[in-house]
Amino acid sequence: MLPVRINTAHLEKGFLSYLSGMLRFFRLSLLFISFSVQVQSQEPDFILGRSNGVLPYLEYGLGADRLGGAKMTYLDTGVLIKVIDSTVINYKVKLSANHLAYLPKTSFLRNDSLRAAPYYLSNSWKVYGDERYDYVVLSLEEKLPYRSIQQISPSRIVVEVFGVTNNTNWITQLSSAKEIKNVYHEQPEDDVFRIIIELKHPQHWGYRIYYDNRKLVIRVKRQPEFLQLQHMRVAVDAGHGGDNNGASGIKTKILEKNYTLLMAKELKQALLEEKASVLMTREKDTSYNMPDRILMLQQEDPDFLISIHLNSSSKDSIRGTSTYYRYIGFRPLSQFIYREMLKTGLPEFGNIGSFNFALSGPTEYPNCLVEVAFLSNKEDEQLIRDPAFHKEVARAIVAGIKAWLESCED
Numbered sequence: 001m002l003p004v005r006i007n008t009a010h011l012e013k014g015f016l017s018y019l020s021g022m023l024r025f026f027r028l029s030l031l032f033i034s035f036s037v038q039v040q041s042q043e044p045d046f047i048l049g050r051s052n053g054v055l056p057y058l059e060y061g062l063g064a065d066r067l068g069g070a071k072m073t074y075l076d077t078g079v080l081i082k083v084i085d086s087t088v089i090n091y092k093v094k095l096s097a098n099h100l101a102y103l104p105k106t107s108f109l110r111n112d113s114l115r116a117a118p119y120y121l122s123n124s125w126k127v128y129g130d131e132r133y134d135y136v137v138l139s140l141e142e143k144l145p146y147r148s149i150q151q152i153s154p155s156r157i158v159v160e161v162f163g164v165t166n167n168t169n170w171i172t173q174l175s176s177a178k179e180i181k182n183v184y185h186e187q188p189e190d191d192v193f194r195i196i197i198e199l200k201h202p203q204h205w206g207y208r209i210y211y212d213n214r215k216l217v218i219r220v221k222r223q224p225e226f227l228q229l230q231h232m233r234v235a236v237d238a239g240h241g242g243d244n245n246g247a248s249g250i251k252t253k254i255l256e257k258n259y260t261l262l263m264a265k266e267l268k269q270a271l272l273e274e275k276a277s278v279l280m281t282r283e284k285d286t287s288y289n290m291p292d293r294i295l296m297l298q299q300e301d302p303d304f305l306i307s308i309h310l311n312s313s314s315k316d317s318i319r320g321t322s323t324y325y326r327y328i329g330f331r332p333l334s335q336f337i338y339r340e341m342l343k344t345g346l347p348e349f350g351n352i353g354s355f356n357f358a359l360s361g362p363t364e365y366p367n368c369l370v371e372v373a374f375l376s377n378k379e380d381e382q383l384i385r386d387p388a389f390h391k392e393v394a395r396a397i398v399a400g401i402k403a404w405l406e407s408c409e410d
């Protein structure tokens with residue numbers, strides 16, 4: 001269970017708007033306390049520090065539904081952060097003259113010895129490849145915040161670096177780069193520098209953004225040379241586990257965590273029959289939190305990820321299957337799987353985009369969340385309890401993956 005907003009959403013919302021009102025009040029008080037010294041001495045009204053800890057991320061705003069505010073980006077550690085305001089759990093961060101974001105307080109390490117320059121210049125770039133990846137490496141004077149988006153038709157990765165003014169007069173491009181077709185840049189605002197990376201293939205296979213000293217690195221995954229499942233390393237994630245039960249069945253109280261695992265194991269089996277290699281996030285009833293799952297997946301860097309959950313709604317009439325993606329470049333995988341899931345006879349709940357599920361957040365590899373059916377609906381629950389249905393779901397997901405891989409051949 002993850003996506004359904006129907007469940008008690010109205011209650012949470014009422015409470016949250018009260019809470020956010022209170023937060024605004026406290027924020028002002030905190031601001032006064034934190035900044036009174038600086039204000040009195042006419043110092044700049046911000047605090048400098050660096051991103052820190054496990055998986056720091058920026059959010060667009062203070063939106064708070066079940067899965068948290070809309071994420072702007074994961075951020076490397078050590079990135080220069082300019083804090084201008086504060087809520088109970090977040091810092092308000094100034095990215096550039098016109099752009100703000102929010103950073104969890106636990107992801108910020110204050111450093112009073114830092115000084116902010118009025119602007120930072122971009123220097124030369126290098127574009128090249130090694131055995132597995134292409135790289136765009138851009139020299140900067142400081143580790144500055146960034147965000148990225150995926151574009152399709154044509155397929156492009158667009159990275160914006162905040163606080164940077166163009167001084168790039170030299171872009172070396174080596175023939176070892178295989179997936180990157182073109183790179184160029186724009187300066188949409190005086191202090192926002194935009195890097196555009198055109199890909200050769202329509203399908204996005206993922207990328208990672210990080211700093212190597214003060215060099216910003218965008219590591220781009222190539223389309224695999226052979227697109228059959230036997231050449232793929234597939235990550236399979238069984239939702240929940242251990243002390244995290246997920247949802248429970250309306251009639252029999254069966255637990256989501258047990259049935260996601262049964263289906264994930266069937267999927268593993270079906271993938272092994274296709275000679276794929278399979279990486280499971282869990283194979284037992286173990287607790288495994290989201291940041292640790294993400295770190296493991298980023299480390300292992302599979303070709304793509306399938307995450308399995310079971311849905312739940314406060315309305316017991318709601319049923320059906322759904323697939324989810326976060327980034328448009330990863331949508332096709334979720335569409336092909338959705339199409340096959342509908343063939344099992346489950347009614348449609350939707351193919352859902354911009355989804356703020358933690359495991360849809362990484363940009364490193366295509367990923368798809370499958371919410372097989374609803375535990376809160378009697379008919380769906382009965383299917384979920386049926387071992388033959390688990391095999392059917394596994395077959396449908398594999399058929400979706402194969403159709404997707406074939407579509408990438410064009």
Ligand SMILES: [Zn+2]
Nearest residue numbers: 001002239309
């Ligand atoms: Zn779930």
